[in-house]
Amino acid sequence: MFAYYFELGLRSLRRNPVLTALMVMAIGFGVAASMTTYAVFRAVSGNPLPDKSGQLFVPQIDNWGPQSRKTGGDLPESLSYTDAMALMHAHKAVRQTAIYPVGFTLVPVDPSSQPFAVNGYAAYADFFAMFDVPFQYGSGWQGVDDDNRANVVVISNELNQKIFAGANSVGRGIQLDGRDYRIAGVVADWDPRPRFYDVNNGSGFGDAPDVFMPLTRAIDLQTETLGNNNCYGTTGQAPGWDGWLHSECAWISLWVELPDANAVARYQSYLEAYAADQQHAGRFHWVPNIRLSNLMQWLDREHVVPKETTVSLVLALGFLLVCLVNTIGLLLAKFMRRASEIGVRRALGASRRQIYTQFLTEAAVVGVAGGLLGLLLTAFGVLGISLVFEPEIARLARLNVSLVGFTLLVSVAATVVAAFYPTWRAARVQPAWQLKSN
């Protein structure tokens, strides 16, 4: 029976080619606009660490006071060195790591090739276990290396390819800024999007890091941050490296792993107690103000999903809505024009349910055709994304199997939903009245 309705639908669509083309185009454009913007939105708004995102937290401490927010703004998004070290040494979480971005240069042995930049992060040994970093060779460094301020590094697979042609380089040496480091491990391709552990120093979608080294060692070597350094009310800051370390400038991120709600509550009260201590000690002249955000809350707070992405998704969905209203109108016109045909069919014994099936099948055929057109347009749209969005974000949006399936599903579902009202009207056609007027 379905095959018969399908054929009837095709025949009916062929009868008014212009009307059919209008409907198919409306559905196609609406679906394509929505799917293209959705592809971008999906690429930037995903959960980069779904298994653990609920256990990873970022603490924030107000070390500037409420006056710093007089003209807007929020708590400092990073910690001062003082606070970051105090929280690291307190060791109140299962795992914790302070992080800041660093950069070095590497001069190749071969004098004909040019020196290049090696950028990455200074962190603690817990970094690798906390963030489930996969290793090609070796592993992260050990906690004792943090304490000993050891000259060890973990390098990326890409850097390992570049210098050691992809061989197992664990235990070998690498020279950064003219200083020797021992390689503890080579990270397998690992580039979570967004780079959740460092979204406050850029978009979170930039180039993957080449190197990781113990933060304690980086501080010893007076390695400046490559990221933001936000200072407030630091007119009295002592000059030089030590002056900066002991200033209220905020530039270090801290991540803690808290496995359950109890641990979270305990850490929260520890942070409050810490800030209260600082108030009593005379460092903070305001009531303690702290915040603990989990990974997804943090990404949200840092506006990792660019405003452009969401605004365009909202407007594209509005566009799809207009296309659907348009389709409802056109289907209504099309179905009601066949009132007499419906009358005959009903008089010959067709039930309302059969009328429903027939007309919804016809709508589904329009939906499939619209979906195919939409797919074609989405493919063009995805190619054109780089014209609209930043290249780092544009290259994340791809037309894959799930997007293809979703596009077809959305267009068929949307068309069938749009067809409900016209079909209901068609099924209500009074056979007697139609037969009489003919």
Add this chain to the structure above:
Amino acid sequence: MQIKPILAALRHHKSGTALIALQIALTLAIVCNALFIIRQRMAHLSRPTGVDEASLLVIQNQWAGKPSTDEMSSLMAADLATLRQLPGVADAYATNAWPLGNGGISFGMGYTPEKQASVTSTAIYFADQHTLPTLGLKLIAGRNFQADEIRQAKDVSSMALSEIIVTRDLAEKMFPRGDALGKAVYLSAKPSTIVGIVERMQVPWVYSFADNWAERSTLVPDQLSTLRGDNYVVRVKPGQMDAVFDGVSKALFAANRLRVISPRDGVQRLSDVRTKAYKSDRGMAIMMGLICVVLLAITAAGIVGLTSFWVGQRRKQIGVRRALGATRRNILDYFLTENLLISTGGVIVGSVLAVGLNLGLIAYFELNRMPLAYVGVGVLVVLLLGQLATLAPALRASRVSPVEATRSV
């Protein structure tokens, strides 16, 4: 033209009427907001930087190894000598940041050393006596820096900042009476004297956090190399841009190999920096424009479709009216008026929706408030579109022959 019979007829097509009105309302809401976003983005991306973009190159240089501050100072001086000797180069200077570069240092500026009492934020550009001629900045008061004022600082907190050149916008913000020249302001614990005022120079950041102080820049006669690199801004002689762009990094490497200049974006034309900085603004405008065009086309197509259907349904009635003496013009007017009535209903609802959508976008995406003029323009566009879309089916209706009235009754 009598409106009553039209309204009576529309009552028989409630759902079709409501659908067209709804579609027009939604179209209006989206088109107004899209037009507003386009206008905003265009205004944002066409802001002038105040520098001579067409003849400027920016070089981002990082020293290999980790030379000391003193070593970097002499390396930088050598580089500047190399650059200025290149054929095709008019002038060059070393700095930390440049307009549209989206990276740099900002300080608060106030009348007292008390930091919490700062009056405004300002971008800090490291400069020397070559900066003004290189960038092509127009000095409107005071003087340029002198060679003996340029100092090498060890880090940000030890910059001298004793003489500064500010932009007109900053000078007017600090001293609204127009007597900024020679006055002292505070960027640090020590006073800084305003020795010159330039007409205009944009801050490095194009995104929203600097929107309120986009033209409040300060040039300081300090050189600072602690960020392990020196950036050079190079002014190229007319017609030499491509030659200098292609050869400059080779010349620097020939002078000293121990450096990193990224092959990807180590050397950039300032015009390319502009394109990159405003890419998302331009992209957003293009996308909104596309959505507007396609949306209007689809709405017009929908009106054509439904009106054609109604004309087809009423051929007999049209024939009767024609037989009873209605002119073609009467029939045409009937359908145009009918569309105008429906569209008017649509734009009334649509205006409310447009303002509502704008309020939503303000609340969630920090967009600005849309002036009502956009709704006005949108209403006109949509009404005109409706009339044009109705024209073809209405003309067809007006050609229905009175004979139709006599057929197959």
